[in-house]
């Protein structure tokens with residue numbers, strides 16, 4: 001992005017030490033044996049697992065949905081969860097400012113209620129929904145995914161949400177629908193970054209997927225993380241999570257989802273097309289023009305413990321490779 005990577009992590013050394021809850025969670029995951037395991041965890045066990053997570057007051061519908069959530073339906077092997085503090089204090093959310101600490105600082109007062117989501121374009125059933133109506137038909141599930149930013153840092157985050165495909169099926173895409181376009185809220189009163197005369201972004205923040213990418217079972221609409229409602233700085237109340245793509249595809253605070261026949265012009269592609277493409281698949285073999293993508297800094301990291309690990313093709317989600325058969329991923333970066 002058009003941003004600087006700090007040479008020193010913002011995480012403190014003390015945060016690197018796994019907590020007791022985290023250790024017991026690791027044992028639990030080990031016993032579950034990796035990917036695609038399913039479990040129903042009672043609310044109290046869950047609260048213990050994510051002890052110390054400070055969350056905003058959740059709406060009643062969210063708390064109700066939690067009781068029937070499927071826990072750990074997707075887990076990426078035996079990788080440590082990023083501590084909640086890092087995931088919520090080291091953010092990219094330009095609507096709240098350009099620096100990593102800005103979103104946590106400036107989004108603290110942001111209220112994500114009431115919230116309306118519009119679904120329109122090439123669908124048989126367009127509509128405008130309150131967030132509750134929008135989420136009501138779906139069972140929440142926890143997906144623990146790697147998040148790899150194009151800036152070469154990464155995290156492992158337990159999201160709560162539902163597959164985007166379930167939502168799209170309800171809207172019934174027409175035969176003309178080939179892409180899905182997503183739009184973030186524009187509200188300069190509440191989003192300080194949108195008031196800034198220095199911002200390079202032409203609001204709203206826009207993202208897009210090919211329809212088959214949007215329908216892939218890994219693609220998630222998230223309404224929570226760490227067993228709680230999404231914090232504002234992470235994209236409350238509704239964000240996209242596409243774990244095999246660079247983090248900028250995972251658009252936050254969505255108000256509109258449009259099915260289109262033409263490929264949407266996305267925010268970063270419009271700003272710097274030679275640096276950020278429409279596809280943005282995590283790819284260690286295609287460098288950013290200004291830095292290598294072969295490795296990443298897994299947070300938390302520090303000067304003395306940088307925690308550099310190799311980046312994997314599709315961020316390790318090999319099951320999506322078939323979506324790109326025959327496509328030159330150097331050209332379609």
Ligand code: MTE
Nearest residue numbers: 091092093094149184205247248250251252
């Ligand atoms: N969505 C909006 N609306 N605005 C943004 O600035 N930043 C993107 C993405 N979604 C961004 C956004 C980028 S660059 C990344 S890496 C991820 O959000 C970061 O998500 P996180 O802050 O929850 O880690």
